[in-house]
Amino acid sequence: MPTTHRKAAAIGLTALLLAGTAIPAGAETLRWARAGDALTLDPHAQNENPTVTLSHQIMEPLVIRDQNAEIVPALATEWAVSDDDPNVWIFKLREGVKFHDGADFTASDAKFSLDRARGPNSNFKELLASIKEVRAPDDLTLEIETDGPNPIMPANLTNLFMMDQQWAEANNATEVQDYAAGEDTFAAKNANGTGPYKLVSREPDVRTVLEVNEDYWGKDEYPLEVTRIEYTPIQNAATRVAALLSGEVDFIQDVPVQDLGRVGQTAGLEVRSRPQNRSIFFGLQSGAEDIASDNIDGRNPLASKEVRQAMNLAINRDAIRQVVMRDQSVPSGVIAPPLVNGWTEELDKLPEGTIEDARALMEQAGYGDGFSIRLDCPNDRYVNDEAICQAVVGMMAQIGIDVNLDAKPKAQYFPLITSGNGETDFYMVGWGVPTFDSEYIFNFLVHSRDGDYGSWNATGFSDPELDAKIESLASNTDIEARDAAIREIWDRVQDEVLYLPLHNQVLNWGLKDSVVAEVDPEDAPKFKTFRLN
Amino acid sequence: MIAYIVRRLLQSLLVLMVVGLVAFAMFRFVGDPVESMLGQERTATDVERLREALGLDRSFAVQYWRFLQNAVQGDFGISYRQGRPVAEILLERAPATLELAAVSGALAIGFGILLGILTAIRRDGWGASLVMAASLIGVSLPTFLIGILLIYLFSVELGWLPSFGRGDTVRLGFWTTGFLTESGLKALILPAITLGLYQMTLIMRLVRSEMMEVLRQDYIRFARARGLPERTINFRHALKNTLVPVITVTGLQLGAIIAFAIITETVFQWPGVGLLFINAVQFVDIPVMGAYLMLVAVMFVAINLAVDLLYVAIDPRLRTK
C-alpha cells in the first residue's frame, strides 16, 4: 500500500511539474479587462454581452458568426431546410468533439441544450419561440421543427451554447438557473463546454482565469496562441485606461474615446476599431394626446410631424461625431446599422436642411415660440451617452426647444421606456441587432405595444396595418417578397420621423501591439482567433 | 451599572431597527430591480412572474417585516446581481476591505500621532507650518481625485505601483490575504494612502491640539522645572495624557474608514464590500445594499457602545449616575 501511495504521489508531482513546464508562466497569458463582468456561467440564463462573451470562450454554439458577421460552422458542420418539410431545419454535427470532462458531444446533448434554452427561466426563449420540437434521429443529426417556415433560424442560434446532458443531470442543472429569482445552481458557477478554454477559477466581479483546452477540436483550424486568460472587470474608466497604459493588462475592450489618442501613441500599445452593430437614436412620444413633461397644455407638440422633422434637422450629427465622439461614430439617418438586412444607403442618408429650415418648420407647426420638454438619458450605458444628450440640449435650444436633461443609471432609466406608462416623452435608446435582420428592430421598436410585441416602443405610435405587415415577416419564406415588405415598413418609419437617428457606435479595443486580433462585430472577442507576436 | 448597560443595549437595538427601516425604505425608491434583471427581450409576463418571485408585489410593511426577520438570522437573501447568498458574498469580500482599512488605519494612526507631536512641540517652526499646510491640502481635495492623481503619477507615469486590484492573494481558510505576496503588498500602497490621508490629517491635528493643551498644564511645567529631559516630558508625560481622546476618535474613525472605502475601492477596483455596495446601487441589488448598510450600522453601534462602556470603566464618576 505505501508503495502505491508513494507512486501516486510521484506521478502527481511529475504531472504537476510537467504542467508547470507545459505552460511557461506569463508567456502566452492574456490579461483582459472591461467595465463589467459576466453575470453567470449558466449559458442560457442571461442574454447580455459580457455573459455571452465569457461563455464563448468556454462553450460553443452550433453555428457562430465570424469576423465578417457571416454565419459559419461551429459544432454543426452543415445545415439546411429539410427537402421534405419546409418547417424542419436539419443540422449535421461535428464528429469527435469532446466536452472538457471527456464526454462526447452528441445530438442528444444538442437537443438537451436547445430544450433547456426553451424553458421558462431561459433568457433566450424568445429567440426559440417558433420551435415546436427538437429531435435527435442519430448521434450526429439534429432536427428542429418550427411552427411555420423560419428562414432565419440559424441566425437565432449563434449565441446558443451547447451543454453536456450527463454533466447537467449529474449536477442537478437540467433547468436553467432562475437568475431573476436569485437561484444559485451548480451551472452558474461551473462550466463544462466544448470550447477552446477551460475554466480554472472564478470570483465574480474580481477575477476569472481560463486555460487552453489541449483537446480542442479546432486546434488546427484556429491559432489558439493565447493559452491562459485572466479576466478582470475594472469599472472606473480612468483606472481601466491606467491599467492598460501601465502594462498591467494586455487588452481592454472598451477604451473611452478621449483616450484613444493616448493609447495609440503609447509605445507597445495599439487601438483597433470597427463600427458596431448598434444604432443610437432618440425616441419621441408622438402618439399621446398630451404629454406631461412639456409646458404646453392640452396638446402634444411632438404629435406634429413638422416638429419632429425640425428636431431631426436640429441635431448636428457631424458636430457630435467630431467633438463628443472624436470620430468614433458613423452618423446615421435610419435606426438600423449597415450590417442589418434591410439597411440601404438611401435610407441612411442624413436629413437635409439648415437650422433655418428647422425653425421654419417649427413656425409652420405653430410652435414658433418653442416649448420646453424633458430629455431622459442613461449615463452608464452607451459611449458618452450623457455628453451626447447634453450636446442635444444645446442643439434643441437653437430651434427654441428648452430641454431639461435628466440622466441616470441604466437600472433606473430603462423602466421609463419599458413600463409603457408614458413616463418619458423624449428619450435615448441604443439598439443592437443580434439577428442582423430588420424584423428584430420592428418587433421591439415599431410594432404597437401589444403583448410580446413593441415592448421597447414608447413612441405611442400604433398602426394595425403596419403591425400586421411586421408580424407577417416571421414566416415569409419568399426572401424577395420579405425584403420588399421590410423596405415598405422602413419607408413608413422614415416618413413618420418616428425616431431621430443619431449614429452607429464604433468599437474600440486597446491592445498590446504584440497581440494580433480583429475587432469582433458583436464585441465578443473570441480568443482562439488571437495571435501573439 | 448593569441597568446602564442594558439601557444602552436596548437603545442600540432601537437604533439598528431605525437604520434598517430607513435603509429598507430607500431601496424601494432607488429603482426597479426587475428591469436590470431581465434582458432586452422580455415580456410582460416575465416581469409579473419576477415581481412575484421577489415578493415585490407585497405591501411595504410585510416586506420590511420579512427583511428584519431574516436579517436577525444573518439571512440577507440572495443577491439579484450575482444569484448567490448575500452573506456569502459579504464574507468573501470582507477580507479585502478589512485589510485595506487596517493598513490605512495603521498609517493614519502612526503618522498622525508622530506628526501631531512634532507639530505641537515645534509649533512655530517652518517645518511644522509646512506639515500643517500640507495636511490641509489632503482634506481640501476630494478623495476620488487624490486616488486618480496617485494612479496617474505612480502607475502610469512612473510605473512603480499597480493601479487596480489586490494583486495575488493567498487563501487561509475563508480569509484571503494580500499580505503574503509581493504584488499583494504593492497593490495595498496607493489605496491605503488614498484612504488613510484624511484620517491621518484628522488624527494629526487632534494630537497636536491635545498636546498643546497638555503642554501648558501645571504638571508639565513642574516637570520642566525639575529638569526632566524634553524627550521624556514630551513622550512620557504629555503624550500619555493626550491619548485618551485620540483613542476614542480613532476607534470611531475606523468605522468611517470602512465607509469611505466605498470611494477608494471604486477608484482602485479594490474587490471589497465598498465596491460591492456601489455595484449594488447601480444594479439596484436591494439585498446587498440592505446587508451592507446594516453591517455598517452594526459596526458603528458596536464601536459606540464599546467606547461608552469603556468610559464607564475608566471614569468612576460616571458609575454613580
Added chain:
Amino acid sequence: MIDTRPEDATPGAQDIGAPDAPRETSAEALAGPRGRLGRAWDSDLAWSFRHSPTALISAGLVLLLVLGAVLAPWVAPHDPFDPGTLNLLNGFTPPLEPNAFTGDTFLLGTDDQGRDVFSTILYGMRVSLFVGVSAVALAMLIGIALGLVAGYAGGVLDAVIMRIADVQLTFPAILVAMLIFGLAKGIIPVQFRDQVAIWVLILAIGLSDWVQFARVVRSATMVERGKEYVQAAQLIGRSGGAIMLRHILPNVLSPVLVIATISLALAIIAEATLSFLGVGAPPTQPSLGTLIRIGQGYLFSGEWWILAFPALTLLVLALAVNLLGDWLRDALNPRLR
C-alpha cells in the same frame, strides 16, 4: 454629563461621536470668561486677524472667490448654463489657443461641451458655495436648536435628542447623503427632479452634518445653564426660550462659528464626492465637483485644463476656508495664544 470639546472642530470631526469625555470642557474656558460678544472681544479678534498673515491671505482669497461667484453673471464672458449659446464645435479648445473650427479663443480653454472653462468655474463655484453655505446653515439651524433644547431642558428631551444624534452618527455622511438622495429621487415626481436636485443635495449634506453643532451647543449650554447670570434671568421670570436665545446663544456662538467654517469646506468637498458617485449637481448646471468629475475623464488624454482649473479652484477655496477656520479656532481660544 457629555462634554464635547471644541477640538471636535478639527476637520472631519463630524464623524466623531466622542461621548462623555471625562475632562473639563474647554468650551467653558472658551465661552465663559468673556461673557457677552462684546466690543472688547471684537477688537481682540480683529487684532489677531490683522496680525496673522495666514488669516489675511486666506480671507482675501475667500473674498475674491466669493466675489467671483456672486458676480459671475457680470464677470464671466459666457453663460455656460444657457445651452442655446453654446457651440459644440468649440469643445476641447486648449487655453489661449484658437479653436480649429470656430477660431474662438478662451482664457482657460473649453470643456467637452464647448463651455468656456473660466465661466463654468465661476458659475460652478456659485453652485458649490450655494450648496455649501445652505447646507451648513441648515445643519447649524437644526444643530443649534436641538443642542439648546437638549442642553437647557435636559432629562427625557435631552436623551431623545441625543439618541437621534446617535442614529445620525451611525451613518457616515456620505451614506446619509446617498440615502436621502435616493429617497428624494423616488418621492419627487420625475418632472421636478431637475429643479430640486440642488435642494436635495443641500438637504442631504445639511442633515448629515447637524450632530456636531448640536453636541457642541448642548455641552456649552449645560455649562452656561449653571452660571449665575442665567439663574438671575430665571429669577426675574424670563421664559426658557428667551433665556436660550438672548443669554445662552451668544455665549456658545464662538465654537459654533469655528465648526461652521470648517464644515463649509467639508460640505463643498462632500458635494464633489457625491458628484463622483453620481448623485451630485446635474451636468447641465455643474458645480465645481461635477466639473472635476467630468474633467477626471480627460486626465490621460492630454486635455488637462478641463480637470486642472476646477480642481485648483476647489483646492484654493477649501484650503482658504480651512485655514480661516484654523485661525479662528486659535484666535477664539485664548489658551492657545
